[in-house]
Amino acid sequence: MSKEVLAGVRDLLPTFRDRADEAERLRQVPESSVKALEETGFFRMLQPKRFDGLESDPIDFFTAVKEIASADGxxxxxxxxxxxxxxxxxxxxxxxxxxxxxQDTATRLSSSYAPTGKAVLTEGGYTLSGKWSFSSGSAHASWVLLGGLVFNEExxxxxxxxxxxxxxxxEIVDVWNVVGLRGTGSNDIVVKDVFIPEAFTLSMSDTGRCFGPGQEQNNSELYRMPFHSLFTTTxxxxIVGMATGAYNEHVEMQQKRVRAAYLGEKASSDPFAAxxxxxxxxxxxxxxxLLMNNIREEQAHVAKGEKIPLGLRLRVRRDQVLGTQRAIDAIDALFEASGGRALAEGTYLQRAWRDAHAGxxxxxxxxxxxxxxxxxLEFGHKIDPGMY
Structure with missing residues (x-):
């Protein structure tokens, strides 16, 4: 099924590119685009099969994301x-x-994981309050995942x-007025003294050790992958997709561009451009x-029933942050070499430049x-637990 989803996503790319200006104007991705993605099965790729999901290979999921971002960040x-x-x-x-x-296997969720909220232990669960920022796509979701510190009576x-x-x-509070990723609608979430049952919570200490109660029902290898590896790669x-789209547009632009300052030389004939x-x-x-190879290595350990080495999990994070930087460096270089036409509203390059730096x-x-x-870790020092 993943191949069919990828094919459906690729068919939508010209539409997403055409709607990029509209997304910026609305400060939300158009509902029609989300609906079209839903119809391809994209949002079900990492969903359990028992709820009409596909339980796809994460590599296929990330490939689809990269393709979508290459059309609109x-x-x-x-x-x-x-x-x-x-x-x-x-x-x-x-x-x-x-x-x-x-009741509805098409239900979508947004998130904001920074522990800016406060949860107080109560009988049977917690009382949650707070404000969370940057909940991307919240207008297209009917549930939210929120990070919070739990406090005892003391x-x-x-x-x-x-x-x-x-x-x-x-409550969703509309605050998203920004220069990059304008279409993500990454607005604030406000919760006031809401009771959350224990069953509707998940400890980050559990996810940090690749465990969750839901593995009892969803026992495929997919759900034994490390949370932080998948979510940071997400x-x-x-951003790698944005760099791919910027590259494609730059090459196309340079093939057509004539450099007046260089006696009408075609930009594509410039050896430095090549x-x-x-x-x-x-x-x-x-x-x-590197991003995909590291995920593959983690999958190999999971398939063998082995604990994923800490060194590999930290390598995932190393190559993830440096992968982001590599992609942005590429966008910067391409943007700087594209000439004044890249500045025009509506071009992918200027939007990718803004969106990537926002991301x-x-x-x-x-x-x-x-x-x-x-x-x-390489030097043999003790590692303080964190986002690895």
């Missing part, structure tokens, strides 16, 4: 984050899974959890190859922390 971004959430819901207790998909932090909250229990992949695209193409290919500031793309953890 905002559409690729929300496709990636909305598309990965079914994987995490599959780790929740069965009661929560049934609540999300029992006011001490006892856990860090993800809370599953239905749409009638939270953030880098659209060198630039060779370097940019290599950076994009290297970013993608770069996501917490998952913070390079120093990820690189320090990898280096510390």
């Amino acid at each position: 905002s559409t690729g971004w929300i496709s990636s984050v909305l598309g990965v959430h079914p994987w995490q819901v599959a780790l929740f207790p069965d009661e929560a899974q049934q609540a999300v998909w029992g 006011g001490n932090v006892v856990d860090f959890k993800t809370f599953l909250v239905p749409g009638d229990k939270y 953030i880098s992949t659209p 060198v630039r695209i060779a370097k940019a193409g290599s950076e994009i290919d290297a970013a993608w190859a 770069r500031v996501h917490a998952a793309n913070d390079p120093e922390r990820a690189l320090k953890m990898f280096g510390d």
